[in-house]
Structures are given as C-alpha cells and as structure tokens.
C-alpha cells in the first residue's frame with residue numbers, strides 16, 4: 001500500500017513536472033516558429049496518445065497559430081491531465097492513509113489527553129494545597145478588552161495573554177521592553193464571567209465549610225472591578241454567582257446540614273461607613289464604627305443583616321445596595337464607583353447528626369478605583385472623594401508591604417477599609433484578589449503599578465486559615481468548659497474526702513480487728529473457765545450436791561418438783 005508520505009512525494013513530483021511541461025510547450029513554440037513543424041509532427045505521432053477533451057494548461061499557448069500547435073497542445077494537455085489524475089488518485093490514497101492514521105491514533109490521543117487533564121487537575125490540587133498551607137492570598141489578574149473609545153483613539157494593547165500559559169501575563173509597554181508577571185490565573189479580554197467564576201469556585205465553597213472568605217477587586221478606575229464583582233443583569237458577576245452557588249450547596253447538603261444566610265451591604269465613602277441596606281441611613285446619619293468582637297474579629301455594631309433564603313431575595317438586596325452606592329462620573333469612567341463597596345454574607349450551619357455549628361463570613365469587596373487626579377480631571381466634591389479613595393488605597397498598600405515583609409506592627413487602623421479587612425488580609429481567612437488592568441497603551445503606567453502591587457500581595461504568607469465556630473456555640477462550649485472545670489474541682493474535693501474516709505475506715509477496721517481478736521480471746525477464756533467450772537462442779541456434785549446447789553445456784557433452793565409451787 002502507498003504510504004501517506006509516498007503520496008505526498010508523488011503529488012509534489014507531479015506539481016514539479018508542470019513547469020517542465022510548460023517549458024516543453026515553449027520549446028515547441030520555438031520549434032514551430034523555426035520551421036521544425038515536421039519533426040514535431042513525427043514526435044507527436046510516436047507519443048501523442050492525446051485525449052480530445054484536454055485542458056489547456058497555460059493561456060499563453062492560446063496565441064500559437066501554427067498548424068502543429070493544436071496537436072502539441074492536445075498532447076501536452078493530455079499529459080497534464082494524466083498527471084493530474086495520478087496526482088488526484090495519490091492524494092485520495094494519501095487522505096485515506098491520513099484518515100486511517102488519525103483513526104488509529106485517536107484513542108491514543110484521547111488517552112493522552114485524559115492523562116494530561118488528570119495531571120493538570122492533580123497539579124492544580126497540589127498547588128492549591130500548597131497555597132492553603134502557606135496561607136497565601138490568591139491573586140487573579142483580569143484584563144478587560146480595549147474599549148471602542150480607545151480603539152477610535154488608536155490606542156494599542158500593551159498586554160499579551162496566552163491561553164495555554166494561564167498563569168503568565170506579558171506586559172509590553174514598548175517594543176523593546178517585555179516583562180512577565182505570574183499570577184494564580186490570568187484572564188484575558190476574551191474570558192467571560194463564567195470562566196472567571198469557575199476559577200473562584202474553590203474559594204467560594206470554603207465558606208460553606210466554615211472558613212472565612214474574602215474576594216476583592218483592585219485596580220485603576222474603569223478597568224472592570226464592578227463588572228467582575230457585580231456584573232450586569234445579562235452577564236452577572238462574582239457576587240450573584242457566589243450566592244447562587246451557596247444556595248445550590250445548601251440544597252445539595254440539606255439532608256445532613258442545615259444552613260441559614262444573612263447579607264449586609266455597606267460602603268466606605270470618604271472614610272465613613274454607610275449601611276446600604278438601611279433605608280434611613282442618610283436621614284438618621286447612623287454612625288457606624290468598627291469594633292473588635294470577643295473572638296478577635298472585626299464587627300460593625302448596628303449593621304443591618306437581612307436574612308435571605310432565595311436567590312431572588314439576594315438579587316433584590318444586591319440591587320438595593322447598588323442603588324444606594326455612591327457613584328459619579330469621571331473623565332475616565334462614566335459610572336465610576338466613588339466608594340469601596342462591601343457585601344458581607346453570613347453563613348450559619350448546623351450539622352443535623354453531630355450538632356456541630358459554625359458561623360463564617362464571605363466578604364465580596366469592590367474597591368473604588370485608584371486614579372491619577374490630573375488624568376481624571378476632577379475637582380470639588382469629586383476631588384475630595386478621589387483624595388479619600390487614594391488615601392485608603394495607599395493605606396492598603398502600607399498594610400500589604402508590612403505583611404509582605406513580616407513586620408511586627410501592621411497598620412490596619414490607618415483606614416476604615418484596612419481595619420474592616422484586617423482578618424481577611426492578616427490570615428484566618430481565604431482571600432482572593434482580582435487585579436483588574438486596562439490593556440491600553442495610554443494606561444501602561446497605572447497598569448504597571450497595579451501589576452507590581454498585585455505581585456506583592458501574592459507574596460504574603462500568613463499561615464493556613466482556620467475553621468470558624470458559631471459564637472453561640474463558642475459561648476456554649478465556654479460554659480461547658482467552665483462547668484467541667486467546676487465539676488473537676490468538686491471531684492477533686494470529693495476525692496480528697498473519700499481518701500480521708502478510706503483512711504478512717506482502714507483505721508476503724510484495725511480497731512475492729514483488734515476488738516474481734518480480743519472478743520475471740522475473751523470467748524476462749526470464757527470457754528476455758530466454763531470447762532474448768534463445770535469440771536469442778538461435776539466433781540463437787542458427786543460429793544456435796546445440796547451445798548453446792550445452794551452455793552452456785554441459790555435461786556434453785558426450795559424448788560419443788562410440783563409445777564404449781566415453782567410457778
């Protein structure tokens with residue numbers, strides 16, 4: 001059988017022959033022009049096995065008007081056709097061989113593909129385990145597409161994302177400069193909300209197992225933080241999808257675990273905390289502050305926590321929160337978030353068999369965008385907001401730097417934002433950060449800053465997160481521990497008195513034993529005495545019975561035989 005390789009070679013040969021044929025035609029042309037028609041005719045007679053329906057290979061030959069030309073053309077055309085036939089049949093064989101090869105290789109390829117997928121999953125699992133052990137903050141980078149405005153202004157992209165290298169991002173600010181940044185995952189402009197959420201799933205699921213979770217989006221204004229976290233109704237973001245997943249898991253585990261959910265939505269605006277679910281928060285200007293709870297977590301007393309039981313209920317709450325959020329327009333983003341928005345989901349669970357209870361939080365944070373004041377052309381109220389935003393983001397930068405260099409003092413309290421996120425940044429929590437970037441050449445300075453910041457965040461190691469126990473459960477455990485401690489003390493006391501009693505008992509037993517011995521001795525003495533007496537008595541009775549009776553048994557003197565007299 002003809003192998004695929006042979007077929008390719010033969011077809012290549014056939015194609016190679018075509019110029020030679022054309023050359024032959026040119027030669028024939030020259031021969032006819034030079035009066036060599038006869039020689040050509042005889043050549044054709046000998047070899048001209050021509051077909052009538054030949055295809056003229058070259059339009060150049062059409063112009064030849066000698067009497068021998070048609071015959072030459074027919075011959076060459078027939079030769080060309082036969083070569084083409086040969087070529088086609090070889091191609092057919094070649095294609096058959098290729099298909100056969102593909103058929104034979106398909107199972108091997110599928111097997112290898114499966115193996116590769118399994119290996120990838122295993123590598124990812126091990127990597128995730130390593131991250132958990134080190135307590136690293138996971139960092140995902142997301143680059144939005146160039147906007148139509150940027151395209152119309154002729155901006156080019158300074159970012160390259162290779163889908164096969166899912167952890168690498170190439171930053172190319174100029175033709176000569178190229179820098180590779182590594183993250184836990186890189187999403188390019190083509191990646192959709194679903195792909196982004198799929199990678200965030202393991203972190204989201206942890207909250208259902210009793211771990212605190214924090215997902216936050218950081219980046220320059222207009223890079224898609226709100227798009228990633230909130231999304232749009234037709235293309236929802238992490239917040240909605242995460243809650244949908246929590247309800248799904250709750251349903252799936254309903255036979256063994258009972259879950260309940262609550263949601264709070266707040267914003268940090270100009271260094272003030274505003275409750276976005278409190279309809280009267282504007283009027284009453286409720287002052288919200290951060291307090292440390294007994295178990296060391298940061299709490300905001302007075303914050304509304306709305307119970308939620310359906311995904312529709314969640315959407316309503318998220319919409320209400322988004323409506324109340326402070327947004328404004330800057331020259332960079334028409335609907336720019338002017339505050340840090342934080343959604344806190346509280347998950348309480350009770351195991352129906354073991355009775356184990358846990359209470360954990362999931363923070364979903366959409367930070368306000370970092371911005372260059374000159375570039376965003378802000379003034380008045382907007383300028384004031386921008387200054388507060390930049391101040392709190394720089395406080396976040398200070399906290400990250402202190403954590404990365406393992407400083408003893410971490411300046412969490414320098415801003416409301418870092419204070420609120422204290423346990424999310426400093427450990428005891430599974431944290432995921434989205435660094436959002438713009439691909440535009442006009443934003444390369446800010447993009448580089450964001451990428452450097454995110455790399456520092458990724459380097460933080462704060463040890464493994466720990467499971468959270470419900471505070472009510474904690475209280476119960478504390479009470480039980482106190483009771484146990486009290487009972488242990490009582491037990492110790494009882495033990496002491498028991499030992500005393502045992503000692504007393506032992507000494508009494510000694511006394512008792514001595515007394516028993518004495519009794520036995522006395523009894524023995526009695527018996528000996530009795531024997532002696534009865535001996536003496538019997539011998540005396542034999543000699544002087546009446547005397548003896550009156551001496552030993554005076555009561556028997558004057559006893560008569562008659563029962564009437566003796567009574």
Ligand SMILES: Nc1ncnc2c1ncn2[C@@H]1O[C@H](COP(=O)(O)OP(=O)(O)OP(=O)(O)O)[C@@H](O)[C@H]1O
Pocket residue numbers: 143144145189219220221222223224225226227228333335336337338367368369370436
């Ligand atoms: N991955 C994406 N795909 C398509 N459009 C996107 C993407 N990311 C962002 N956008 C669009 O870019 C614009 C700006 O996004 P968004 O408002 O989310 O930015 P931001 O970072 O939250 O800005 P700010 O900090 O000013 O609030 C929006 O119109 C949004 O729809």
